[in-house]
Amino acid sequence: MSTSEWLQQFAAALPGVDGFDWPWLLLALPLPWLARWLLPARRSTAPALEVPFGDRLGRVTADASARATGGMRWLPWLAWALLCVAAARPQVLGEAVQPPQAGRELMLALDLSGSMSEPDMQLGGRPVDRLTAAKAVLADFLDRRAGDRVGLLVFGRRAYVLTPLTLDRETVRQQLVDSVVGLAGQETAIGDAIGLAVKRLRQRTDVAATDDQPRVLVLLTDGVNTAGLLDPLKAAELAADAGVRVHTIAFGGEGSMSLFGFQLPMPGAGDEIDETTLRRIAEATGGRFFRARDTAELAGIYAEIDRLEPVERPGEAVRPRIERYAWPLGGALALALLAFVRPRWRRA
Template sequence: MSMATAMPWQAWPDLQLVWPWWLLALPLPWLALWLLPAVRSGAAALRFPHEARLRDIAGNGARARPLRGPGPLLWLAWALLCVAAARPQQLGEPVQPPQAGRDLMLALDLSGSMQEPDMSLGGRPVDRLTAAKAVLADFLDRRAGDRVGLLVFGRRAYALTPLTLDRESVRQQLQDSVVGLAGQETAIGDAIGLAVKRLREESGEEQRDEDKVLILLTDGVNTAGLLDPRKAAELARDNGVRVHTIAFGGDGVMSVFGFQLPMPGGGDEIDEATLQAIAEATGGRFFRARDTAQLAGIYAEIDRLEPVERPGPALRPRIERYVWPLAGAFALALLSFLLAGWRRR
């Protein structure tokens, strides 16, 4: 016998029954036929002159002849019907559908300077955080297919949401963020370090380096934290995380009815050189936004980056096979009834 010859049970690889307990119904017709009491007849169907002799021969109150039961075709039809009810399925060949998207981490500065009302939104003055939230919410609407995470930083850095496809939960956490939630100072280096740690831990092994992106928005200078921003940039580069940095903040003036008015405490210094060095070291880009319109344009430009195709998780489609035993049961039952009618004729 050749080794290449398939054994009978190998003809249907990966065959499984979804509801195997239906096979317990196989002996039900046999049990009903043999366990139910036989029919007794007390009335004489035919009168005969020698009734007494016949009664002595057959016995008074004789049991009627047992039912013959269904034929072999009906038995086989019932068995196939039970197999069909058990819902056999076969696993198809594994397929890997392509999936477009990135692992994208958003880092938002919540230090005290983010409450400066030097931005405009819808024709009314707003603080920097409110303007950033509006732009980020619009940015999230366009990132279908990405796994997005959110972290905030001030004196310390905190991850609010892990990488997830549920952009609505990210948007809700974004809207609930307030100035000072993470402290009044600015820990840019710690924010980058935490983002790299989360991207490394939560990205799968199949995730390529060019798919991991951090977008960091800040309006100040690194004044807190344990990790130097430039050292954090090296850590991001070594882990394949591309960092886009956005310096956000006005020039210390606000336009009111066409007049440029100085803002109290405005014109805070932004360390553009460090932010630019971080972006260059990791293969990202540095942006400067002085108003809401410029910030929206920056996120629109980042949004235009082409998503990288990567294979999704391997899936094995389930192929329903109950149709075949069901069709066989119907054909056998029909054939049995046709043969019964032919025999009667």
């Protein structure tokens, strides 16, 4: 058994104490006794007077010292022991409590269809495609999701869950970085993406979760539903029945074409986004519809989503540690006061 374990067992044996925070300080208990035993007595260099009754004089002096202290030489030792116990910080365990944890359960759905390669966005002053801009904004969004459970779903011709709901935001970020246009196909299956997200949000492994807690899906797309088995509006009905709130983001500029190194707008290209259906999906589930035509607008939209009401769920049960060092410290101060007052009181 180690010294630390022995000290903790010693603490558990004390009444009203469950343990010490700094048990190693109890090793200072024998220091005064060791100092008295090991250090040599101080020799006086003053001239000595030899008398034939020195032994009797010594006994008289000792008796006078004992009367002065009232026969309570144990006071300094007990005070030192109480100081060591106070320094070791005795503690007791309080009643178990479950502090609430504020967090959200978010499933992010990202469109990886062929149109996401359209280079009509600006990032850092340079032209980039829509997927690159969306990745940058989503990465910043993930940085602010401390304590949230976040999942990542991508969709094209089919919908796939890359990461289930997790507190490991780094894994979600890495899967986001590895996503490329066409990974899930070139078409757009919005309905299937909503349906899969609803299924995963209902399959939560958090035993503390209840059915009345809201679940959120944030879906970003730049097109219309052109694939999949599930109609988007039917999927919205399923989401509403499951208590899943869907926020939809229509992302994309007015379209552009490259000519001699310049990006020229293409009127009518932005009309390919089905804003009407996306708005109806959001309204049916209690969510909101957003339209982002550039990277700055997209960042503002995710900042707005960041202000969603958090989900409060019970956290892990903990037993708080309550400090009890004040009791032995107060006892040591009382003994010191008694040792100071008692001789004067006896003389009076």
